[in-house]
Amino acid sequence: MNTRQIDSDYIAHTYARFPLEIVSGEGAVVTGADGKQYLDFGSGIAVNTFGTADSEWIDAVTKQLSLFQHTSNLYYSKPCAELAKMLCERTGMKKVFFCNSGAEANECAIKLARAYGETKGEGYYNIIALKNSFHGRTLATLAATGQDVFHEKFQPLPGGFVFAEANNTESLRKVAENNKCCAVMLETVQGEGGINVLTDEFMNTVREVAEKHDLLIVVDEVQTGNGRTGKLYSYMHYGFTPDVFTTAKGLGGGLPIGACVMGEKAENLFSPGDNGSTFGGNPVVCAGAVNILSRLTDEFISEVAEKGEYLKKNLESISGVTEVSGRGFMLGLLSEKDSAEIIAEAREKGLLLLKAKNKVRLLPPLTVTKEQIDKAVEIIAECVNG
Numbered sequence: 001m002n003t004r005q006i007d008s009d010y011i012a013h014t015y016a017r018f019p020l021e022i023v024s025g026e027g028a029v030v031t032g033a034d035g036k037q038y039l040d041f042g043s044g045i046a047v048n049t050f051g052t053a054d055s056e057w058i059d060a061v062t063k064q065l066s067l068f069q070h071t072s073n074l075y076y077s078k079p080c081a082e083l084a085k086m087l088c089e090r091t092g093m094k095k096v097f098f099c100n101s102g103a104e105a106n107e108c109a110i111k112l113a114r115a116y117g118e119t120k121g122e123g124y125y126n127i128i129a130l131k132n133s134f135h136g137r138t139l140a141t142l143a144a145t146g147q148d149v150f151h152e153k154f155q156p157l158p159g160g161f162v163f164a165e166a167n168n169t170e171s172l173r174k175v176a177e178n179n180k181c182c183a184v185m186l187e188t189v190q191g192e193g194g195i196n197v198l199t200d201e202f203m204n205t206v207r208e209v210a211e212k213h214d215l216l217i218v219v220d221e222v223q224t225g226n227g228r229t230g231k232l233y234s235y236m237h238y239g240f241t242p243d244v245f246t247t248a249k250g251l252g253g254g255l256p257i258g259a260c261v262m263g264e265k266a267e268n269l270f271s272p273g274d275n276g277s278t279f280g281g282n283p284v285v286c287a288g289a290v291n292i293l294s295r296l297t298d299e300f301i302s303e304v305a306e307k308g309e310y311l312k313k314n315l316e317s318i319s320g321v322t323e324v325s326g327r328g329f330m331l332g333l334l335s336e337k338d339s340a341e342i343i344a345e346a347r348e349k350g351l352l353l354l355k356a357k358n359k360v361r362l363l364p365p366l367t368v369t370k371e372q373i374d375k376a377v378e379i380i381a382e383c384v385n386g
């Protein structure tokens, strides 16, 4: 039996997979079981920051792997301590909680927000989230996700989430006035929601409303983080520091990690026993993440911003393309042709793309070259106009 048949027989049917099995890769190129090579503009959904089979990252991971692969959080281990220090030093934040995924990092942020609400008085448990957001698949993070399609079938969801319209300052003000709240939680570029960038005006209002109503600002950097948008973390485009941010996907370079990063207002909300994770802070994963973060230098990230601009401009110049949204290497494309058709045809031509709502989503590895960008744009142009 082939992999696709076994998968279909034995894997829970929660994914609509593309008809392609990946067997190996190098950099921005992956090889399929069909023997064909594909330009990978999905990076395992913004995970493979330095592409596939990056040798420096493999060295960092395997070096730790040969020392010890795991210990419990009852003991100290260097890679996670080192990673936490780096995260705080690069961002001005104070403390880190490590876990294994974006959803878990957001669960941690939600717990922090609730703990903050407790300090405000009776009933201040509501978290303002945005319509069209995506924060994960666990029950609480689903409840924080402002898209009804994800909620059907799973009622009742945990309560205490209220929703404002993204980029609608009036809506945000009203929701904050009308509810007893502890936090506002958002993605600066809504990823699964269709690559929608929050405006400077809206983010300024978030800060003003948070100040007025004493709210924690929680930024979900799970998809936007780790250089993806042309800044180390996407909130840095707006010139402020949140009280809490979460990150995952690209931080591990391909191994599962989540981190909830706390600023001054949040660093002392937890006491021993308030949160935990068996695998959180795993030394192998953290050794890989230390390698990733140390290579995400300001210089490297400004190249990402520049290459992202280049990709965006070239996509915009394709006839038939009506909109390119996003920042850096997190872009969404709309054209006169259906996105699913473009994605299917591009795959046939050797380019892997993703979808976000009705848009084609592009999340190439940050190391993708200009030649590879040119090739991808050429294929997309053929598909849009084919």
Ligand SMILES: *Cc1c(COP(=O)(O)O)cnc(C)c1O
Pocket (backbone or CB within 6 Å): 100, 101, 102, 103, 104, 106, 134, 135, 136, 137, 187, 191, 192, 220, 221, 222, 223, 224, 248, 249
């Ligand atoms: C992917 C994603 C999540 C969920 O991360 P998992 O690792 O799949 O749990 C949460 N928030 C955002 C913005 C994401 O893109």
